[in-house]
Amino acid sequence: MIRTLYRCLVWLHPPAFRREFGAEMKWIFDRARHERGPKTLLADACGSLARQWLLRTGWWKVAAAMALAVLQVTVGGLAMTMLGRHEVAQLAAPMAMFHAPLKHAPVTAEILVFGTAVLVGCLVLMVLVLVSSLNRITRRRRLCSNYAR
Amino acid sequence: MIDDITPFLPLSPASLHILLSLASEDRHGYGIMQEVARQSEGQYKLGPGTLYDNIQKLMTNGLVEESSRAFANEDPRRKYYHLSSFGKRVLSAEVGRLDAVVQEARLHLRSPRRAI
Numbered sequence: 001m002i003r004t005l006y007r008c009l010v011w012l013h014p015p016a017f018r019r020e021f022g023a024e025m026k027w028i029f030d031r032a033r034h035e036r037g038p039k040t041l042l043a044d045a046c047g048s049l050a051r052q053w054l055l056r057t058g059w060w061k062v063a064a065a066m067a068l069a070v071l072q073v074t075v076g077g078l079a080m081t082m083l084g085r086h087e088v089a090q091l092a093a094p095m096a097m098f099h100a101p102l103k104h105a106p107v108t109a110e111i112l113v114f115g116t117a118v119l120v121g122c123l124v125l126m127v128l129v130l131v132s133s134l135n136r137i138t139r140r141r142r143l144c145s146n147y148a149r
Numbered sequence: 150m151i152d153d154i155t156p157f158l159p160l161s162p163a164s165l166h167i168l169l170s171l172a173s174e175d176r177h178g179y180g181i182m183q184e185v186a187r188q189s190e191g192q193y194k195l196g197p198g199t200l201y202d203n204i205q206k207l208m209t210n211g212l213v214e215e216s217s218r219a220f221a222n223e224d225p226r227r228k229y230y231h232l233s234s235f236g237k238r239v240l241s242a243e244v245g246r247l248d249a250v251v252q253e254a255r256l257h258l259r260s261p262r263r264a265i
Contacts, residue, residue, distance in 0.1 A: 049198070
């Protein structure tokens with residue numbers, strides 16, 4: 001059971017890392033599980049999994065962008081809620097054509113789907129913009145450090 | 150070939166122990182783990198994930214190479230690692246740096262200055 005769990009954790013590593021070191025990691029687990037204890041080895045594999053995906057593959061940029069995008073949407077949503085309905089109606093006045101039918105109509109499945117699609121679209125857009133800016137920053141930093149060398 | 154060793158210093162504890170364990174002979178991953186535990190008298194134990202993450206970085210930077218050493222009766226999954234000449238230079242520089250730190254620390258611990 002624990003061996004299978006460890007194998008799954010190894011399998012979840014990025015393909016390049018898994019191809020290079022996966023077999024050895026499994027071999028070491030078989031040798032060291034009684035000496036080190038399976039819990040320690042499992043914790044190490046979990047740490048390695050997070051490190052490989054988030055730090056070594058550049059996926060930390062997507063995770064950071066996603067967190068920032070969710071934060072923006074949450075802050076925006078909370079601000080709108082706190083402003084109240086009247087202020088929201090005033091703010092949304094230029095979009096009256098969208099706002100008017102929604103104001104009195106009951107929330108239907110189409111409206112929910114439309115709202116979800118807009119929200120997901122906004123999130124994806126924000127993530128793309130943030131990832132590209134993070135890429136630009138890290139590339140500039142890398143160029144600077146190479147130049148410094 | 151990279152000549153400048155300064156970007157690699159100071160080495161992380163894991164990298165330092167891995168390079169030290171490879172200084173005497175080529176070893177496979179499990180051998181490195183055992184040697185690191187022996188060197189630190191069991192105080193520092195590397196897990197396979199941490200070990201291979203560091204080996205990957207060290208190989209990318211040219212400090213460690215995969216060795217061609219292989220034995221007939223051994224598990225084919227075993228890979229041996231070898232300290233490159235550049236890795237030896239980085240390790241020597243790090244040991245020198247640590248030596249200076251230890252000397253400085255001893256000096257200060259022996260005659261502590263009193264604040265005025």
